[in-house]
Amino acid sequence: MTVSATLVILMAVLYAVGITVMLERSLTRVLIGFMLVGNATNLLILIVSGPSGSAPIVTGTASDESMADPVPQVLMLTAIVINFGITAFVLALIYRSWWLAQLGDQGDSVPDQHTEDTHAQTEAIFDSVDLDGEALQQALADSDEHPDDDEKEKRS
């Protein structure tokens, strides 16, 4: 089986960079690392599919020998879709984590208050992405303590 050296080197670099970045503390970097490692794995699947060839399973266009192996391509597509979905979820998680970090100790209690008077207010804060800056100010003004800068850096 012949393998393209370029692809192998690219995969190795992606793995190396991806794993290094994943070991960082910041969540965003972990996500970037995960995306790099995920793509490296997709490349790995492409590499194991053997040499490139003509489009698979189009009858009458090429002989069997010159076709590319279709199965790894299917596997890659599925893996890409799964990675895409999980990346979206982790992004939402990072946003939520940032939001909680900004609010400090208040962040924990805001979504948990189900009492009548604060509920609608909380709901409004969380419903609108545009109002985030404003909502932050409001929530910070309501709280006695302000999140110190160390805390922000640690969690972001």
Next chain:
Amino acid sequence: MTAILPLIVLIPLFAAALALVLGAYRRAQVTVSALALTSVSVLAAILLVHVDRHGTVVVDVGAWDAPFGIVLVADRLAIIMVLISALMLLGVLLFAAGQGIADGDRDTPVSIFHPTYLVLAAGLFDAFVAGDLFNMYVGFEMLLSASYVLLTLAGTGARIRAGVTYIIISLTSSIIFLASIAFIYAATGTVTIALIAERVRDLPADVQLILCISLLVAFCVKAAVFPMSFWLPDSYPTAPAPVTAVFAGLLTKVGVYAIIRTDTVMFTDVNIDVPLMVIALLTLLIGVLGALAQADIKRLLSFTLVSHIGYMIFGIAIGSQAALAATIFYIIHHISVQTTLFLATGLVERIGGTTSINRLGGILKVAPFVSVLFFIGAMNLGGIPPFSGFLGKVGLFEAGVDLGTPLAYVLIGAGALTSLLTLYALVRVWNMAFWRSESEVEGYSSPLLNSLAEDPEDQGLTVKAKRVPALMLTASTGMVALTVCLTIFAGPLFDLAARTASDFEVSSTYVDAVFPGGVQ
């Protein structure tokens, strides 16, 4: 029968879509989810009887034959796992429904609980019946994605922190799993498990070993086998009680199930029994020592969960028919008893307002019935005769004695010690939380208790619920009754487990079922 098998995965998926549409109607959602899981349980029971009598059921999805299309394979092991999981999921669903109705949180994010829960179920069932390594990966991803959402439900700070650890660990293990599939495809040119089993024998021994270990590493992370178990006690306990119960009962067992498949079907020639035994030994001891240091019941149970995975790895490592039978029985026992104990702890948290044994007291007086539920589960997990935990361990130890190597005897000793230490940890919970009166809690101190580690996310006492909803209590009682039934019907169950294990005695049983005409 071939029509039933795909339904096991399809019903929960369609029900998930329906439950999402019905988001505004809580009762309709509960009905849809309960109906879906009930029908899966019934179908799985029918299928189990059929498979037990007439042999493995194989479905070629889309009528594409085995190596080209995706196959679903329901042998005894797969369908037993589906059945016990469906029953557990149903029980926990009713518990969660009872909790939701009682708390009256009709517009909190819990409207996504039911759809996510059903997707988790579908992924779980898919992973069990997958006859294709990549389909198993997809099943894993389905259940993991759903578990990410369930773990971070409502998005409080504690849950986000726990969720981040859990998600990153799971993502890493998924990548390892995917890379292993790529390696296996490179070596064998297929992802169908039966064909891999055939072709892998022609490979050089060292290549087989590498392929086997890379797969095992991925599964060991999911199964929380030491040293890849550190993430579990930090992430599971922060989730809501029903979610923790499902995770603890089922998610780690999918990993164990995949390890059984790897070890007994795909890589039969690879001999890694001794390393597996060492890992089992470490998992057993380190897990239970962690449990001894915990003051929080949920964290304590999470550590015993890690510890008891060691018994199953021990059984797989012995690899004899008797050992596999005992392992399968132990898996069934452990799924049900661990889920039940977490549900009982959920009830205790409602009544006592906390799960820390330093602050609980007098539960026996306040809620005798809940105490009995917890007590039965605790004795069962601790391996007191005549409960099923004891029977499973005896089966394992007998198989270990048959093997007769010094390491096997060391493991039997460690297994017995673990059982006793588990019992010690649980009895301490019983003494503190249930037995001592509430007036003793204030100012109580003992050198033993002072050294215990509190849950870092614990916020102290929260509001105590005035009463426990009947549905929650009924669901928990049903689950406890099921665990007791496992003890009463242990004889027939052990026979079934033995027949299941006999499927693996000749490794070609699985291959012949998928390729009735022989491998081309």
